Amino acid sequence: MSNQIDQLTTNQAGHLEIGGCDTLDLAKEYGTPLVVYDVKSIRDQIHHFQKVFEDNDVDYAVSYASKAFACIAMFQLINQEHGHIDVVSGGELYTAIQAGFPMDHVSFHGNNKSREELEMAVDHQIGVIMLDNFHEIDLLKQVLEERNSHINVMLRVTPGVSAHTHEYDQTGQVDSKFGFDLKSGQARQALDQVLADPRMTMLGIHAHIGSQIFEVKGFEMAATTLVDTLGDWHEEIGYTAKVVNVGGGFGIRYTQADDPIAPEMFVDAIVKAIKKRTHELGLPMPAVWIEPGRSIAGPAGYNLYTVGSRKDVPGIRSYVTVDGGMGDNIRPALYQAKYEAVLAKNPKAPIKETVRVAGKYCESGDILIQKQDLPATQPGDVLAMLATGAYGYAMASNYNRNPRPAVVFVENGHSQVAIKRESFEDLVHLDEPFNLSD
Numbered sequence: 539m540s541n542q543i544d545q546l547t548t549n550q551a552g553h554l555e556i557g558g559c560d561t562l563d564l565a566k567e568y569g570t571p572l573v574v575y576d577v578k579s580i581r582d583q584i585h586h587f588q589k590v591f592e593d594n595d596v597d598y599a600v601s602y603a604s605k606a607f608a609c610i611a612m613f614q615l616i617n618q619e620h621g622h623i624d625v626v627s628g629g630e631l632y633t634a635i636q637a638g639f640p641m642d643h644v645s646f647h648g649n650n651k652s653r654e655e656l657e658m659a660v661d662h663q664i665g666v667i668m669l670d671n672f673h674e675i676d677l678l679k680q681v682l683e684e685r686n687s688h689i690n691v692m693l694r695v696t697p698g699v700s701a702h703t704h705e706y707d708q709t710g711q712v713d714s715k716f717g718f719d720l721k722s723g724q725a726r727q728a729l730d731q732v733l734a735d736p737r738m739t740m741l742g743i744h745a746h747i748g749s750q751i752f753e754v755k756g757f758e759m760a761a762t763t764l765v766d767t768l769g770d771w772h773e774e775i776g777y778t779a780k781v782v783n784v785g786g787g788f789g790i791r792y793t794q795a796d797d798p799i800a801p802e803m804f805v806d807a808i809v810k811a812i813k814k815r816t817h818e819l820g821l822p823m824p825a826v827w828i829e830p831g832r833s834i835a836g837p838a839g840y841n842l843y844t845v846g847s848r849k850d851v852p853g854i855r856s857y858v859t860v861d862g863g864m865g866d867n868i869r870p871a872l873y874q875a876k877y878e879a880v881l882a883k884n885p886k887a888p889i890k891e892t893v894r895v896a897g898k899y900c901e902s903g904d905i906l907i908q909k910q911d912l913p914a915t916q917p918g919d920v921l922a923m924l925a926t927g928a929y930g931y932a933m934a935s936n937y938n939r940n941p942r943p944a945v946v947f948v949e950n951g952h953s954q955v956a957i958k959r960e961s962f963e964d965l966v967h968l969d970e971p972f973n974l975s976d
Contacts, residue, residue: 542791542878542924546885554882554922556840557948561882564953565842565920568944571862572842573931575607575956577615577949579838584619586802587830594809596826601645603786603831604630606928607839611947611956613637622665624829628655635662645783645829647694649716656681659689666690668744668783670717675731682737691732692783693718694744695725697763699756717745720767729771740777742824743767746785749832752798758811760784765815772821783827784808790836792925793876801833832928839927841867841943842882845919846898856893858915863897864904865937867923867930871903879910882920887913895921899938931957939965 547555554561557576564574584600591598601622604613608630614637616623624645625631634644644664648655651667651674659667660681669675669691682689694717718725725743732740747760764782771777788801809826816823843860850856869875879895881887889911897904906923915921934942941960946953 541794543880543885546880546924548885552884552886554880554885557953558951559948559953561840561842561922562920564946564948565844565882567953568946568955569959570842570844570920571860571866571943573866573926573943573945573957574840574842575612575835575927575945575947576838576840577947580615580834581619583801583830583834583837584616584621586800587805587828588620590802590805591809591826594806594813596809596813596823598825599643599827601643601783601827601829602834603829604634605932606831606835607930607932608633609945609957610637611954612835613639615947617643622827624668628652628658631655631658631662631664641665645692651677653677653681657685660685660687663687663689666692666741668692668694669728669732670694672728672731675728678738679735682735688737688739690739690741692741692744692781693725693728693732694746695720695764695767697745697747697760697767699745699747699760699763720763725767726771726774729777730775733775733777740779742779742781742783744783744785744827746829747787749787750789751787751804752789752796754799754804754807757784757804757808761808761811762815765812765819765821768824769815769819769821772819778822779824781827782812782824783829784812786829786831786833788830788833790833790925790928793878795876801830836928837925839925839930841923841926841930843921843923845915845917845921847917848915856891857896858893858912858921859896859898860906860921861898862943863899863906864901865897865899865940866934866943867906867926868933868935869929870906871901872933877907877923877925879907879912879921879923881913881915882922884913885922890914895923899940936960936965941965 549555587600599622601624602616604623605626622643626648641662642665645666646659647668649670696714696717718728732738768779788804789798843862847859864871890913895907895910944959945957947956
């Protein structure tokens with residue numbers, strides 16, 4: 539049994555409990571598949587990050603990377619804890635607006651922001667736009683001139699640091715679709731263009747080296763590279779940055795094979811590296827921003843499924859199928875992400891077999907867990923998949939015309955719907971009848 543499973547909370551009946559709520563009761567009340575978020579877990583992780591900065595006595599922002607999971611309730615929760623958010627689309631920005639989130643605490647990322655998205659950002663005077671390429675600089679100039687407006691900006695740069703993670707999760711290396719390259723001089727050219735525009739206020743630079751990273755060294759190297767770059771810019775043209783944004787990507791535990799350090803330990807190492815290098819270069823200490831998403835939402839999330847059919851292949855394996863799958867969590871099918879699951883009615887029951895947990899979608903690749911040790915299961919049992927809070931619902935689809943699940947927040951024994959379950963009617967409400975004539 540993994541450390542993650544050992545730490546699960548059970549009630550007097552032996553049932554898995556999340557946020558003081560019995561998971562069997564949640565499944566009965568809201569149906570399955572169901573996404574459940576432990577609100578206290580989210581609050582606690584934000585507090586852990588904040589404490590690191592305060593202990594190091596530096597100005598900071600903990601900016602939740604909302605691509606991990608975004609909805610109105612989530613943004614309102616982040617605001618309660620005095621966090622910032624970063625958005626990567628007009629849809630995420632619109633959600634933040636509808637949530638009443640303070641716009642000066644919003645950062646806008648993305649490598650192909652449209653004119654309409656930039657207009658929305660400028661019209662609502664968001665905190666900062668992260669410039670990603672020269673086309674975007676030109677586009678933003680046009681928008682600012684048309685609206686006679688000003689905006690804070692930062693440059694996203696690629697520091698040439700490759701994270702030890704899945705290829706799709708690496709974003710800080712030179713060969714990346716994101717950001718201005720430092721080595722070729724692109725970033726300096728972008729800096730000159732921004733500083734020449736009186737409508738843009740250049741706050742600093744940003745880098746994101748990847749996702750699900752377990753090693754501190756890459757972050758320390760990236761942080762040092764960013765400060766060295768600022769040192770060069772200060773010496774060459776007198777530019778002094780107010781902010782160094784080191785992104786996120788702090789790894790979490792999904793299975794027994796994962797052995798991450800606490801996410802806040804990454805931040806402590808980053809802050810100390812920036813402090814050290816700015817002191818060596820004689821630069822003023824900038825504010826340090828981070829953008830954790832997975833490490834805030836991931837461990838707080840659970841997917842509840844109901845067991846349905848079973849298939850035993852003699853001498854090979856057994857399949858246990860649940861009522862969800864790649865439509866609500868595509869990560870296992872997309873890039874072989876691994877998870878653990880437990881039997882909700884008794885997560886610490888003796889193991890009886892190893893099964894493959896399959897989804898209901900019409901794809902052979904719809905496998906949620908390749909090998910899972912479980913007690914004996916039967917149709918109607920509830921399985922809880924752990925640490926599903928990041929990039930599960932956020933990447934959900936209506937494949938096979940299946941409705942997306944409900945999302946429920948739980949805290950102190952209370953639960954509330956954060957996102958309603960889709961209905962069959964929802965699936966067709968944008969459809970139009972065929973009316974072309976021959």
